[in-house]
Amino acid sequence: MNESLTELKPLAGNNVINQIAFVVRDIEQASEAFAKLLGIPAPKWFLTGDRDVSKVVFRGQPTDSRSKLVFLNTPTVQIELIEPDTEPGTISEFLDTVGEGIHHIAFDVDSIKEKLPVFEGNGFPLLQSGEFTSSDGRYVYVDTLNSHKTLLELLESAEPRDTAPNTDIFTPLLGTNKVEQLAIVVRDLDAAADAYCRLLGVEKPPVIQSGPSELTQVIFEGKPTEADSKYMFINTPLLQLELIEPGDSPSTWKKHLEAYGEGVHHISFVVDDMEEKMRLLEDMGYPVIQRGNFWNGKGRYAYMDTTSTYKVIIELLERF
Secondary structure, eight states: OOEEEEEEEESSSSSSOOOEEEEEEEEHHHHHHHHHTSSSSOOOOOOOOOOOHHOEEETTOOOOOOEEEEEEEEEOEEEEEEEEOOOSHHHHHHHHOOHHHHHHHEEOOOOOHHHHHHHHTTTOOOEEEEEEEEEEEEEEEEEOOOHHHHHHEEESSSSOOOOOOOOOOOTTSSSOOOOOOEEESSSHHHHHHHHHHHHHHTTOOOEEEOOOOOHHHHTTTEEEEEEEEEEEEOOOOOOOOEEEEESOOOOHHHHHHHHOOOOEEEEEOOOOOOOHHHHHHHHTTEEEEEEEOTSSSSEEEEEEOOOHHSSSSSEEEEOO
16 A cells, blocks of 8 residues: 555645635636735736746646636635636636636645655646746646545745735724635545545544534524534644535535535634624625534534625634
């Protein structure tokens, strides 16, 4: 068996998920929206280099693919917004087949030349490669979609990338700009957990069963539901990963699985006054999808239908 499968060593050499990347159709609109959410000035987009500079190779074939990019730094992960052109590439393919949404999560590595064979040896083939000039670097996307329900990017830079939080801050929309959690809906919790723990080089956390309905008091699309599920929380240095396997009763997770299949379901922010923030988002045209109490009674949550603007559901968390 491959050594990296048996030892607790992160496949990328570290387990710091430091970027979540969104594919969008209108980068200016998305940039303004995310800047308002995070309470920072809207950054200007820039265009990636042409073929001679970017050297993009997609599924083994050179391509003229270029994209408009925006980077927004938060106290935890960096948010990347990508608007692709129509040339062949994983970004334009995602937009054509999936639509707007989260395309990948990223890790910085010391050497792609050293780390890519580790991923390929574990069954994660190279999907796309390219170079960037901003920090004399290069990137690869590896195809982890079946196992991790999203793609992974490895980033190599001659100089450290600028991921420091923006200090020119006004009031974030939700009172915080700290992305706490990335949650993924899966069909087989055990298999997904194995894949992520192997990737991150961590022990598998315990499985948590959804609590009794008299405690959780879940309301989905306006109706009470048991919302049975099991889930797992995997902590990384910047971001908590939540894996959710829905049960048979109605829930947003079950609906997501039936409508879209496995994949990213939401990102989370911890807020001080959930009711106030719910009303704020509702007044902006983002209705509540589902709300309830934590399985352990130590908090509550609400999923807001923010996908039209933020390309993902935003979860509000309030801890007691």
